[in-house]
Amino acid sequence: MFGGFLMEHFPLTQLRRWPDWESNNLFASDAADRLILDNAKQKIADNPAGTVLTVEDSYGALALGAHALGARSIRSIQDSAIAEAALKANARRLFQVGSLEELGIAHCGWTPSAFDGVDLILMRVPKDLGLLRMIAELAARFASPHVTVIAGAMTKHLPARATDSFHASFASVSRSLAERKARVILALQPIRHEGDWHLPFVDEVDPDLHMTVSSLPGVFSHASVDIGTRFLISQLTSDNLPDSVNLAVDLGCGSGLLTSHLLKVLPHASVVATDISSLATLSTERTIAMNGPYTSQMDEAKRYTVRRDMGLSRQEDASVDLIVCNPPFHSGHAVNPHAARSLFVDAARTLKPGGTLITVFNSHLPHKRTLERIVGPTTQIARNHKFTVTRTLRI
Structure with missing residues (x-):
């Protein structure tokens, strides 16, 4: 069973979450990771030269x-920029290497080429079953005909229909018994579908906003307009x-609806959209395209930039006039107040003196006090039964 060799050569307990939020009750690995690796151990030993793909690690x-x-x-597909940075940091610290390439690890995007010829896929089961189906279809279409998929999660976080999500793409699908409160799904014998494959964007026309939102599975408020964003x-x-x-x-642009709105109402401004998720930035690019053209004297291609980034780490200090933000308060399955706070810190650093931050959040959250402490004077400009919108001036 899992433990001996792996724990001796790679102590999972020494993994860190950094640059994500760290505390004594948050861990960088769990029993699901151990169970996935336990099931992968013999397959890797039998074919060490085979290509392994890890997904949502x-x-x-x-x-x-x-x-x-x-x-x-x-190969590694990690949607979150923080997850990607954490992998690099843990590799440097635990294996004393300067780059992932020294360990034979390469980051990939959500493309068929990432799955091309892969022999073994190790993955965490995502919350969004649409994203799970997308991954299963990519694996079945483009990985090796003999590919094995080992997908795991803690039992309390395993969606009820997760196993069913593999059936359209694999002929053999089974689920393990619970072990240390974790389970794995084993998928074999991929079903090859004919025809071209495209990212499964869902385009939704909102008649009230007169805008179209386009999003991929796994993006916040997929296939709809979040009510907080609508209020903002x-x-x-x-x-x-x-x-x-x-x-x-x-x-934190998500599907990009706020970005498209800013391009419409600020015809003389340049707009930067940034999100931690690559699925979100892909969605934002498409949402912008579907809501254009935008009336402006500026070259439309130069008016906006979409970045996958940890907050605003790539934005210069005191360079921004206006920031709009609908901050998250969950990280994965857990409530994470640090997620919003870190965005407010970035806003304080990048806003020009006199710049404005407009934020929407659930009214029960103490964000107004946090904004006043980190960014500057904050006033409530609107409130309904669930949400509050504030305007904060950077001083």
């Missing part, structure tokens, strides 16, 4: 564990926006 347990078990060609858009009027805006930022 939270902090590097799967990719680094596969390396410790003897895999020498490892209703407050982005000339009365609440600064008189002069050269650069605006949609911080």
Whole structure:
């Protein structure tokens, strides 16, 4: 069983979550990671030269564990920029390497080429079953005909229909018994579907906003307009926006609806959209395209930039006139107050003196006090039965 060799050569308990939020009750690996690697151990030993793909590896347990078990060609798809940074940091600290390439690990995006010829897929089961179906279809279409998929999760977080999500793509699908409160799903014998494959965007026309939102599975409020975002858009009027805006930022852009709205209401401004998720930035690009053209004297291609980033780590200090933000308060399955706070810290650093931050949040959250402490004077500009919208001035 899992333990001996792997724990001796790669102590999972020494993994860190950094640069994600760290505390004594948050861990960088769990029993699901151990169970996935336990089931992968013999397959890697039988074919150490085979290509392993890890998907949604939270902090590097799967990719680094596969390396410790003897895999020498490892690809990794991590939607979150924080997860990607954590894998790199853990590799440097635990294996004393300067780059992932020294361990045979390469980062990939959500493309068929990432799955091409893969022999073994190790993955955490995502919350979104649409994303799970997308991964299963990519694996069945493009991986080796003999590919094995080992997908795991803690039992309390395993969606009820997770096993069913594999049936359209694999002829043999089974689920393990619970072990240390974790389970794995084993998928074999891929079903090859004919025809081209495209990212499964869902396009939804909103008749009230007169806009189209396009999003991929796994993106916040997939295939709909989040009610907090809808309320925030209703407050982005000339009365609440600064008189002069050269650069605006949609911080945590999600599907990109706020970005598209800013491009419409600020015709003389450039707009930066940033999100931690690559699925979100892909969705934002498409949402922007579907809602254009945008009336402006500026070159439309130069008016906006979409970035996958940890907050605003790539934005210069004191460079932004306006930031709009609908901050998250969950990280994965857990409530995470640090997620919003870190965005507010970035806003404080990047706003020009006199710059404006407009934020929407659930009214029960203490964000107004946090904004006043981190960014500057904050006033409530709207409130309904669930949400509050505030305007904060950077001083």
